Amino acid sequence: MAKPEAGEVYRSTLAEEAGPVRRWLTRYFRRRVRNDAEIEDMVQDVFARMVARDGPEPIQNLDGYILKTASSVLADRVRLGSSHGAGLHVAFDSELHGEEEIDPERVLVGKEELHAATAALLSLPERTRTVFILRRLEGQRYRDIAAQLRISVSAVEKHMVRAIHHLSVELEKRRGS
Amino acid sequence: MVREALTSETLSALEPADAAALFIARRAEGLTASEQQLLADWLARDELHRRVFDNANHAWQSFEESEGDEILVAMRAHAKASRPRAFATWRPAVAAAAVLVLAVGAALFFIPALHPWAPQSPLPGSASGAPIQYASARGEVKELQLPDGSSMMLDADSAAVGRFGADRRTVELQRGRALFTVMPDRSRPFAVTAAGRSIVAVGTRFDVNLAADGLTVTLVEGHVEIGSVDTPSAPVTLEPGQQYVERLGKATVRTIGAASENAIAWRAGLINFEDQTLAEAAAVMNRYSDDQIVIRDPAVASLRVSGQFRAGDPQRFAATLSEMHKLRTVRRANQIELVQQE
Numbered sequence: 001m002a003k004p005e006a007g008e009v010y011r012s013t014l015a016e017e018a019g020p021v022r023r024w025l026t027r028y029f030r031r032r033v034r035n036d037a038e039i040e041d042m043v044q045d046v047f048a049r050m051v052a053r054d055g056p057e058p059i060q061n062l063d064g065y066i067l068k069t070a071s072s073v074l075a076d077r078v079r080l081g082s083s084h085g086a087g088l089h090v091a092f093d094s095e096l097h098g099e100e101e102i103d104p105e106r107v108l109v110g111k112e113e114l115h116a117a118t119a120a121l122l123s124l125p126e127r128t129r130t131v132f133i134l135r136r137l138e139g140q141r142y143r144d145i146a147a148q149l150r151i152s153v154s155a156v157e158k159h160m161v162r163a164i165h166h167l168s169v170e171l172e173k174r175r176g177s
Numbered sequence: 178m179v180r181e182a183l184t185s186e187t188l189s190a191l192e193p194a195d196a197a198a199l200f201i202a203r204r205a206e207g208l209t210a211s212e213q214q215l216l217a218d219w220l221a222r223d224e225l226h227r228r229v230f231d232n233a234n235h236a237w238q239s240f241e242e243s244e245g246d247e248i249l250v251a252m253r254a255h256a257k258a259s260r261p262r263a264f265a266t267w268r269p270a271v272a273a274a275a276v277l278v279l280a281v282g283a284a285l286f287f288i289p290a291l292h293p294w295a296p297q298s299p300l301p302g303s304a305s306g307a308p309i310q311y312a313s314a315r316g317e318v319k320e321l322q323l324p325d326g327s328s329m330m331l332d333a334d335s336a337a338v339g340r341f342g343a344d345r346r347t348v349e350l351q352r353g354r355a356l357f358t359v360m361p362d363r364s365r366p367f368a369v370t371a372a373g374r375s376i377v378a379v380g381t382r383f384d385v386n387l388a389a390d391g392l393t394v395t396l397v398e399g400h401v402e403i404g405s406v407d408t409p410s411a412p413v414t415l416e417p418g419q420q421y422v423e424r425l426g427k428a429t430v431r432t433i434g435a436a437s438e439n440a441i442a443w444r445a446g447l448i449n450f451e452d453q454t455l456a457e458a459a460a461v462m463n464r465y466s467d468d469q470i471v472i473r474d475p476a477v478a479s480l481r482v483s484g485q486f487r488a489g490d491p492q493r494f495a496a497t498l499s500e501m502h503k504l505r506t507v508r509r510a511n512q513i514e515l516v517q518q519e
Contacts, residue, residue: 019247050248051255062248111246117239118248133256135205136240137249142206150261152326152360154181160202165194167236168229 020108021066028070038077045073054126058170059119063108113171120170124163131159132167181358183212186446188219190318193226197233205237312336313353316465316489323348326360327367333488334464353464370406374423377402377412394421395433446488455480455498455515465489471514477504 025046029039046069059065108115121129131149134140135156140148142156149156181187183203188196200208200216208216220227243249313319313331321329324341331337335353340346344364348357350371359367359378367378374392378401394403396419402412403421415421418434448465450458456478459470465488472478480502486494495506495513507514 019245021247047248047251051252111242113239114243114246114249117236118246118252120236121252127259127262129252130256130259133249133252134259136237137243137253138257148261149259150326152328152358154328154358155322155326157199157202158322160205161195161198164198164201164233164236167239168194168198168232171236171239172232 025066025070029074032074033077042070042073042077046070049073050122052126053122056123056125058123062115062119062122065119065122066108116171116174117167120167121163123170124166128159128163128166131156132163135160183215185215185218188215190446193223194229194233197226197229200230201233201237307340309339309341310336311339315463315467325362325365325367328358330356330358332356332464373406375404375406377404392421392423396420448486448488450482450484450486452481452483454478455482455502458482458486458494459515462486462488462491462494466491468492468511468513470495471512473514474516477502477515477517 022043025043026039029042030036033039033042046066049069049072050066121132124132127149131145134145134148135142142153142160146153146156183199191199196219200212200219203212220230240249309324311319311321311329311331313333313335315334318333319331321331323329323339323346325346327346329337329339329348332354335355336351337353337355338349338351340349342365346362346365346367348355348367348369350369355369357367357369357378369376369378372392376394394401394415396415396417401415403415404412413421413428413430415430416432418432420431420433422429422431448461450461456472459472463469468491470491480498482498482501484497486497491513495515498504498515499506503518504515505518507516
């Protein structure tokens, strides 16, 4: 984890309690937006967009994906702010303006395997990902997952097979490269 | 047991990576003794199997150190809050109940001109859902997920149209054969229509087969009602082990007992014939292979055949039949003709 820049103070309790991703996002937005309440919202928005992702495009690396999501959340806020002519005070520092000049630090450090697996998980359809997470990370039984999502147990198993297949191909590709 | 039993036949029909993923998925809930044995045999059979299994296992293990990870914590919260899709109308209690199995078969060589039934049409005033077309190629058995949570295993060279409305679920079998695993839902009966008949699942496990010269419904367990698509009439109800046979509009019900299991043997790549003509049997065999059995001699076509054959092996079928009936085979390109011995 990169050290905060000298003089930078974390005022938000969210940032104090949060892990590296929330801290990084908070700092990313603080450099561009002068409204702490908005910043907290935007950090939440990044997470909300990531977990609801339902697209088949592969995610090369999680860092890049977080960055991309953060920048699209920012772009949407800028649009919203300017169209309403009030609210946000967006400060694009000249040296930070443009995609190339965003924070050079990496968002994520260590646990490469887990982050690769998370990236692979995020490139699954949302429903398949949900089934896998409920089984693998929440430890729920297939019949309980089936009941929650109102699908058959065999449909749950098919989602699981699809997820495991996808994850093993993606992680294998990564090890091979 | 709700999940489907795994056999070496179903296993060998899967791509190795899918088979590996299936083993890992089932291991999460605990493998049965027979699944453990299947896994051990499968792993020993091929170096590739071992490799893809290791990859799948590795993928599973990669979430081992995930506790406290911010992104995964957020993904877990999202998953826990997930609700059924809008079109799913199962009540949770019903969804958790046992899955029902229904099979319907219709032979490819079924000739509309020879039978008195009306052309197939959806049930009047029934399904409001948009029709979904399903089809499989020759030699291809497909397992398909239906939008209501049921699944349909479509036999080779078969076609069906599904309609899933708010008050009724209908699958019209147009050609071939299919095995249905039906999700119970009292508010939306699951009906399969074929050749003017409607077979309605009433919380049960049963098997239906539409043969060359008519319809055959075999009940494995539970309860089914067979009615007419067009004319309202008292439905015929079957007891487990009973078979409804309709030939040229004449219906009879007979008891066959445990032989009812033979009706779904095609799932394991096996085909059963029971005193059928060679012409009928050849037409069924031809659904599973590009090598086609050809019979031109009417005397040969009308010979009878009973027994179990392997789908996709017309050579063996022809050889067995030749031996049984003193015939010989003439091979031309991808045709195997059965002719009488001189």
